Amino acid sequence: MTAPILSILRLSAVSELGNAEPILRNVSLDLAPSETLGLVGESGAGKSTVAKALLGVLPRTITITQGEILFEGRDLRTLPRRETRAIFGDAITLVPQDPMTALNPSRRIEAQLTDGLRLRRGMNAREAHKRALELLAEVHIRDSERVLRAYPHQLSGGMRQRVLIAAAFALEPKIIVADEPTTALDVTVQKQILRLMRQMQEAHGTAVIFVTHDLGVVAQICDRVTLLFAGAVIESGATTDILSAPRHAYTRALIAAGPRYDRPDAGLKPVPEALVAELRLEVEGVGR
Amino acid sequence: MAETLFVASGVEVAYGGKRRLNGERAGGVKVLYGVDLRIGRGETVGIVGESGSGKTTLGRAVMRLIDIDAGSIVFDGQDISRLPESQMRPLRRRMQMIFQDPMTSLNPRHTVRRILVEPLLFHRVAHDSAEAENRVRGFFDRVALPLACLDRTPHELSGGQRQRVGIARAALLEPDFVLADEIVSGLDVSTQAQALNLLKTLTRDLGLAMAFISHDLSVIRAVCDRVYVMKAGLVVEEGRCEDVFAAPKSLYTRLLIDAIPLPEIDPGWLDRDLAPEID
Amino acid sequence: MTDASASSFLAASGPSLASRRLRALLAEPKVIIGGGLILALIVIALFAPWIAPKNPLDQDLMLASLPPAGLAGAEPSYYFGTDDLGRDVLSRLIYGARIALIVAFVAASLAALAGTTLGLLAGWYRGWVDGLISRLVDIWMAFPPVLLSILLVAVLGAGVGSVIAAIAIIDWTRFCRVVRAETMAQAEADYVTAARAIGFPPFHILMREILPNVVPALLALVSLEMGIAVIVEAILSFVGLSVSSDTPTWGGMIAEGRQFIHQTWWVFAAPLAALFATVLAFNQLGDGLRRALDPVLRR
Numbered sequence: 001m002t003a004p005i006l007s008i009l010r011l012s013a014v015s016e017l018g019n020a021e022p023i024l025r026n027v028s029l030d031l032a033p034s035e036t037l038g039l040v041g042e043s044g045a046g047k048s049t050v051a052k053a054l055l056g057v058l059p060r061t062i063t064i065t066q067g068e069i070l071f072e073g074r075d076l077r078t079l080p081r082r083e084t085r086a087i088f089g090d091a092i093t094l095v096p097q098d099p100m101t102a103l104n105p106s107r108r109i110e111a112q113l114t115d116g117l118r119l120r121r122g123m124n125a126r127e128a129h130k131r132a133l134e135l136l137a138e139v140h141i142r143d144s145e146r147v148l149r150a151y152p153h154q155l156s157g158g159m160r161q162r163v164l165i166a167a168a169f170a171l172e173p174k175i176i177v178a179d180e181p182t183t184a185l186d187v188t189v190q191k192q193i194l195r196l197m198r199q200m201q202e203a204h205g206t207a208v209i210f211v212t213h214d215l216g217v218v219a220q221i222c223d224r225v226t227l228l229f230a231g232a233v234i235e236s237g238a239t240t241d242i243l244s245a246p247r248h249a250y251t252r253a254l255i256a257a258g259p260r261y262d263r264p265d266a267g268l269k270p271v272p273e274a275l276v277a278e279l280r281l282e283v284e285g286v287g288r
Numbered sequence: 289m290a291e292t293l294f295v296a297s298g299v300e301v302a303y304g305g306k307r308r309l310n311g312e313r314a315g316g317v318k319v320l321y322g323v324d325l326r327i328g329r330g331e332t333v334g335i336v337g338e339s340g341s342g343k344t345t346l347g348r349a350v351m352r353l354i355d356i357d358a359g360s361i362v363f364d365g366q367d368i369s370r371l372p373e374s375q376m377r378p379l380r381r382r383m384q385m386i387f388q389d390p391m392t393s394l395n396p397r398h399t400v401r402r403i404l405v406e407p408l409l410f411h412r413v414a415h416d417s418a419e420a421e422n423r424v425r426g427f428f429d430r431v432a433l434p435l436a437c438l439d440r441t442p443h444e445l446s447g448g449q450r451q452r453v454g455i456a457r458a459a460l461l462e463p464d465f466v467l468a469d470e471i472v473s474g475l476d477v478s479t480q481a482q483a484l485n486l487l488k489t490l491t492r493d494l495g496l497a498m499a500f501i502s503h504d505l506s507v508i509r510a511v512c513d514r515v516y517v518m519k520a521g522l523v524v525e526e527g528r529c530e531d532v533f534a535a536p537k538s539l540y541t542r543l544l545i546d547a548i549p550l551p552e553i554d555p556g557w558l559d560r561d562l563a564p565e566i567d
Numbered sequence: 568m569t570d571a572s573a574s575s576f577l578a579a580s581g582p583s584l585a586s587r588r589l590r591a592l593l594a595e596p597k598v599i600i601g602g603g604l605i606l607a608l609i610v611i612a613l614f615a616p617w618i619a620p621k622n623p624l625d626q627d628l629m630l631a632s633l634p635p636a637g638l639a640g641a642e643p644s645y646y647f648g649t650d651d652l653g654r655d656v657l658s659r660l661i662y663g664a665r666i667a668l669i670v671a672f673v674a675a676s677l678a679a680l681a682g683t684t685l686g687l688l689a690g691w692y693r694g695w696v697d698g699l700i701s702r703l704v705d706i707w708m709a710f711p712p713v714l715l716s717i718l719l720v721a722v723l724g725a726g727v728g729s730v731i732a733a734i735a736i737i738d739w740t741r742f743c744r745v746v747r748a749e750t751m752a753q754a755e756a757d758y759v760t761a762a763r764a765i766g767f768p769p770f771h772i773l774m775r776e777i778l779p780n781v782v783p784a785l786l787a788l789v790s791l792e793m794g795i796a797v798i799v800e801a802i803l804s805f806v807g808l809s810v811s812s813d814t815p816t817w818g819g820m821i822a823e824g825r826q827f828i829h830q831t832w833w834v835f836a837a838p839l840a841a842l843f844a845t846v847l848a849f850n851q852l853g854d855g856l857r858r859a860l861d862p863v864l865r866r
Binding site for chain 1: 430505
Binding site: 383395 | 583584731756757758760761762763764765767768771775776778779784
């Protein structure tokens with residue numbers, strides 16, 4: 001494929017809490033420009049940690065012990081602050097998980113939407129306002145003047161998520177990190193939001209890293225998938241391959257464990273304990 | 289003994305507003321607009337809906353944990369619609385509840401032992417602590433909980449274990465009916481499968497009737513015999529699972545089903561739109 | 568944690584909940600420091616007749632106004648010196664601790680009992696019960712506390728009992744507010760709904776489900792209240808409204824010492840220091856208890 005816009009090479013990290021548990025073990029992945037990569041795994045697999053590392057918001061209790069995060073060839077870990085400031089929140093932006101808490105309840109939508117435009121692109125109030133209206137139209141919000149004047153609590157969950165998507169695309173980023181952006185939404189709203197994200201992505205040519213635990217979502221919107229377990233990459237490849245012919249037993253077990261509305265006997269087979277134990281041993285070896 | 293355990297007819301519930309002297313409510317927000325529900329002995333019934341559908345309220349109304357403004361609820365042949373709480377209490381042993389978040393539904397300052405033993409002693413299912421303890425220990429095997437859990441408090445257990453304590457608490461009283469309110473939402477798919485499995489086994493072994501509230505149709509399919517689809521305080525469709533899923537009659541049900549992404553590539557899924565955009 | 572690791576963690580049999588809670592308490596440094604000081608104070612107060620070197624009431628004008636040991640003109644056996652009537656300051660300090668602690672524990676407990684009861688009722692039943700109790704609290708809290716306590720003691724007559732009653736009567740509102748708020752918050756929790764679903768009656772739920780969760784906030788407040796009680800007692804005895812003038816109290820000693828502060832500063836400084844240390848100890852203990860007992864905070 002073409003040169004990846006993002007390459008994570010052998011990234012490892014530990015937590016300083018408790019027993020210095022490794023959180024990431026030699027994670028490597030590539031992201032091509034304009035592609036959607038799914039980052040999947042159960043809770044505790046490390047997908048959120050990877051997302052936070054890409055946005056420069058790792059908590060102080062997590063330390064990266066090795067590895068590189070190459071964005072357009074430059075290692076984000078070693079770049080000086082001056083330069084990362086133009087990347088985190090600018091060339092790489094976030095669509096967060098919970099639209100209820102991601103917006104400041106005491107500021108109007110306009111203020112929150114135009115922050116980036118004014119601070120990072122030097123627009124004045126009028127220009128930013130115009131651009132904000134355009135962005136809201138792009139995310140199919142009809143009553144845009146009213147929405148700009150509104151406070152977050154006056155909008156529905158789906159509307160808020162659209163605003164957050166608009167904010168993420170506002171600065172024309174190269175990569176968007178979507179951290180479980182539809183988990184908190186009703187399933188019908190989720191579909192609309194996923195469709196919207198796909199449209200926006202195609203219109204702007206942005207690459208997307210989509211963090212999720214839902215294999216169904218992955219199937220429908222991700223070109224490629226990386227599956228994590230206990231901080232290590234278990235399997236990685238094109239979505240079609242991974243889902244139709246998974247190589248690793250864990251992948252197969254995970255797919256089989258999910259319930260399906262078209263199969264009454266699905267969703268009742270947990271991943272066998274023995275497999276989990278075996279996998280844990282395998283993964284702990286990877287760290288070395 | 290009635291064959292049907294619960295018959296709810298025309299149930300209306302509203303929150304807020306003021307109560308007039310004649311008991312009627314003025315103002316407030318209506319959550320249920322007249323719902324009919326029927327649960328047979330030993331049957332697992334699903335109640336599915338998105339946020340604001342009223343499914344949680346319906347569950348609590350049926351269990352008389354909240355008051356209803358209109359309609360009737362008949363439990364095992366007895367009208368409990370307006371029964372005073374003092375008369376409801378002896379019946380409560382026969383209808384139990386499992387909650388979504390075991391972190392908040394188990395008293396953080398109690399040990400697991402106390403959480404499980406107290407109800408048994410209160411309802412005289414066991415006649416002394418020794419008998420109660422034996423019953424609890426015997427049950428632990430069924431729910432795959434290690435005995436060492438007994439001395440722990442809820443936050444010292446894993447999420448899956450907490451959930452199973454919640455299930456055990458409901459089942460130990462040997463009720464006729466269990467309300468499971470979004471009990472697997474937010475669980476990993478593997479933990480969810482364990483919990484659903486456990487639930488299916490228990491309801492079958494103990495002959496429990498169950499109302500399973502969820503926003504996830506796929507989960508409903510895995511455990512339920514019949515399903516009620518709710519939207520904005522009304523039931524828009526109901527029937528046996530295989531019928532409703534194979535040939536949904538209501539547009540809303542079709543919308544719900546279509547919105548679920550299956551873990552198989554379906555190129556037309558994203559653009560397929562059964563209804564104009566709702567927001 | 569995954570189920571596998573949790574099982575192995577739980578495989579070994581462990582200590583009981585009570586001993587685990589105790590250990591958590593003792594792990595908090597503020598609890599040790601504050602609690603240790605209070606414990607020492609209690610011991611001193613209990614064994615005052617054996618610990619105090621002299622009789623606190625003995626006057627000896629020949630030995631009046633002696634400075635503390637180590638300074639020029641001191642008598643070695645009067646460690647903290649004597650006051651203008653020749654009474655041993657140290658012994659008076661030790662006996663004064665008795666009054667301070669009795670008032671602290673009894674008054675705080677009574678205020679806590681009254682406030683907690685009303686707070687639980689207001690928080691659980693809401694409606695007119697809450698309306699009534701909240702109005703009562705509002706009105707009560709509108710009175711200036713120190714003036715009210717002086718008034719009460721003046722009416723009830725001097726004595727430890729009156730001081731205790733005055734403090735309890737005035738400060739119960741503090742507990743009521745906190746317990747009411749805490750009860751309302753807890754009543755919304757799922758575990759309370761679970762308790763209702765099981766069929767427990769309201770009294771059971773209040774006492775055995777909600778109260779244990781209110782106790783951490785309560786304990787911290789009780790500790791603070793004890794510190795406040797000590798100060799109020801000192802204020803009252805400063806103005807001569809506490810116990811009879813014979814029994815030594817820290818406030819009384821401060822009042823007496825104030826007159827001769829330039830000549831015999833130790834008579835003023837010693838009880839002030841004791842007061843300061845005691846209140847500090849209660850505050851530290853309260854803060855430490857709050858941290859140690861909150862299961863959420865600890866994680």
